[in-house]
Structures are given as structure tokens and as C-alpha cells.
Amino acid sequence: MSSIINSDWTDPECPVARTLDLVGDRWSLLVVRDAMDGARSFTEFQRRTGIARNVLTDRLRKLTAHGLLAQRTASSGRRQEYVLTEVGRDLFPVILTLRQWGERHAFAPGETHSTLVDQHGTPVPEIAPASADGTLLDTDTTHVRKAP
Amino acid sequence: MSSIINSDWTDPECPVARTLDLVGDRWSLLVVRDAMDGARSFTEFQRRTGIARNVLTDRLRKLTAHGLLAQRTASSGRRQEYVLTEVGRDLFPVILTLRQWGERHAFAPGETHSTLVDQHGTPVPEIAPASADGTLLDTDTTHVRKAP
DNA sequence: CATAATGGTTTCAATTCGCAACCGATCGGG
DNA sequence: CCCGATCGGTTGCGAATTGAAACCATTATG
Numbered sequence: 001m002s003s004i005i006n007s008d009w010t011d012p013e014c015p016v017a018r019t020l021d022l023v024g025d026r027w028s029l030l031v032v033r034d035a036m037d038g039a040r041s042f043t044e045f046q047r048r049t050g051i052a053r054n055v056l057t058d059r060l061r062k063l064t065a066h067g068l069l070a071q072r073t074a075s076s077g078r079r080q081e082y083v084l085t086e087v088g089r090d091l092f093p094v095i096l097t098l099r100q101w102g103e104r105h106a107f108a109p110g111e112t113h114s115t116l117v118d119q120h121g122t123p124v125p126e127i128a129p130a131s132a133d134g135t136l137l138d139t140d141t142t143h144v145r146k147a148p
Numbered sequence: 149m150s151s152i153i154n155s156d157w158t159d160p161e162c163p164v165a166r167t168l169d170l171v172g173d174r175w176s177l178l179v180v181r182d183a184m185d186g187a188r189s190f191t192e193f194q195r196r197t198g199i200a201r202n203v204l205t206d207r208l209r210k211l212t213a214h215g216l217l218a219q220r221t222a223s224s225g226r227r228q229e230y231v232l233t234e235v236g237r238d239l240f241p242v243i244l245t246l247r248q249w250g251e252r253h254a255f256a257p258g259e260t261h262s263t264l265v266d267q268h269g270t271p272v273p274e275i276a277p278a279s280a281d282g283t284l285l286d287t288d289t290t291h292v293r294k295a296p
Numbered sequence: 297c298a299t300a301a302t303g304g305t306t307t308c309a310a311t312t313c314g315c316a317a318c319c320g321a322t323c324g325g326g
Numbered sequence: 327c328c329c330g331a332t333c334g335g336t337t338g339c340g341a342a343t344t345g346a347a348a349c350c351a352t353t354a355t356g
Contacts, residue, residue, distance in 0.1 A: 037291060097245045102163030105235050128271070138240050142272060145263050
């Protein structure tokens, strides 16, 4: 379908661009979202995302090739399953901030949506980026320093 | 080029999916990244991202239509410019977590990359999602609760 | 006035995507 | 053990999206 290895980056020195080169397409992050919420099998990913099967094949392979997913034999039986690696699980803050932005801006007031809760059923608080001294940070108070 | 209004969501009740419906393509988040770092003009976005001009036209229009960018007349002169709205600026945590994941996992050890710093030039600390009581949260300690 | 830059639009070829059909291997029930 | 269902894909094809380049009207600029 398409090449699995991607070693020419859109913008090699920008970490944002590199991340998007790896997971910044229409479906990869939804696959990761579902993996975080318990999906392991091809069919389960397909059912949850609604992605076309050939495209899912491609995405699972790419995510695996890039080390975000691992394919291992299911505990019982011979079936294979896809599980998040530590690298893949580390996308948690990305999925969480996407979720929180969506909750704030992509729903009409009063419209219901799913929520992320912790083990006690308590909703996860909103992420608020802050500097080391605790002051809140945003676009106006930060800037990119180019690599040396 | 393509329809500007998007009112049939991939997965209507999931905020992650809704956000990705709005900005989850190859280029939109890079446009937002550059807008956060000072780009305002068509040419400047084109130069920084390297995106094809017709696609850039489409993305700027979509981001504007969805309220992440606003098109206003530049302070001096007659030229137009694109600026982030409050909604667009609120993607800051998303861009930041994408950046931090990239820094951790998309660079070889010792490879240099740009860095996000605050007003004092101090690097922005890593985001660590935590529950209200302060315990760190990750994929294993949270789950999605479906809308009621 | 000539030239260049800006902010696009148009055209066209190449990729990518979505859909449906197909397929071999396995599972599960009778 | 046989039949049907399920799993995990692959294949083929038409449609949609993208990328590259050329073109163009409207300002700036020397």
C-alpha cells in the first residue's frame, strides 16, 4: 500500500512535525485511542473506528514498524493481537489534550460526550501547561528556540 | 476544493474524534504551530510548512470556517492576515504534548531539535497528567466513560 | 515605469482512500 | 467430523485528495 519506513521528515528539526509525520493522519490517533481503551484485535479496531480494512492494515503495520504498537501472540490461543508499547502508551497526554480541546470547543453547550475518568470514576482534570515556577504558559508566553 | 462545513462526525460522541475531524489531517496542526510561532500571511505559512499552495488555501479556509483562525486586515496597510482566535490558541496544550512526545521518541539520542522555552528562556517542563488528588494518570489508570 | 512579491486559482498527474468482493485459516456447535 | 461463522487480512477499482507547476490580478518597490 505505502512505504512503511519514513525517514525523510517534513521538518526534521521540529518535534511537532516529526510526531505528526508518525501519527498525524486521519486514523492513527484513533487507533491509538482505541488501543488505550482496550482494543487489541484487527476486527475490534475496525469495528470501533470504522476505518477501511485495507487502510487499517496499513496503519497497524506503520504503527508497529514505528514502535508504537507491538504484535504478540494472545495469551490464550494462536490469534495475534496488537498492544501499545511504552512508546505508544506515552501518547496518553496527546490523546488527553485532544480530548479536552474537543470537550471545550467541539460540542454545543449541553451536548453530551464521553468523558475520561480515573479509577475512582472522577473526571480527569484539565491540563494546564505551567513553567517550572508554576506560572501558566500559553502561546503568548512561550516561543520556539531553534536547535543550536 | 472540498466542503468547508463538516457536520457529520466520524464518531460524534468522542471528543478526541471530533477534534481530529477538525485538525487531524496532515497539515492543519502544522499551520497552527506556525501561527503560534508568529506566522500570519499566506506566503509565510507556505514558506514555513512547505505545503502545496492550493491545499494551504483550503486549510486556511477550513480553520477559519471552524473558528480557529480569523482573517483580519493587517494593522498597517491593506493586506489581510490570519491570526489565531482564542479557540485556536487553546490548542497550545495539544501542540505542546505533540512536541514533547516527539522530543522523547522521534529523535535519536544526541540529535538536536528545536525547544519550547518561556519568557526567561527556560525550557517548558513536561506535561504529566494527574488526578485531582495529585496521583499521576496514564492509560492504565483511566478509562472512557460513555456519554449517558 | 518596470519588476517583484503577495495571495491566490487552475490544471493535471499521482497518491491515497473507501468500498466491496474474495480468501485461507481457525473456531465452535451439532 | 462437518458446516457455518469469524478472523485477519488481500485484491481490484472508482472516487476523492494531494502535490507540483503554471498562470493571474493586485499591490508594493526601486
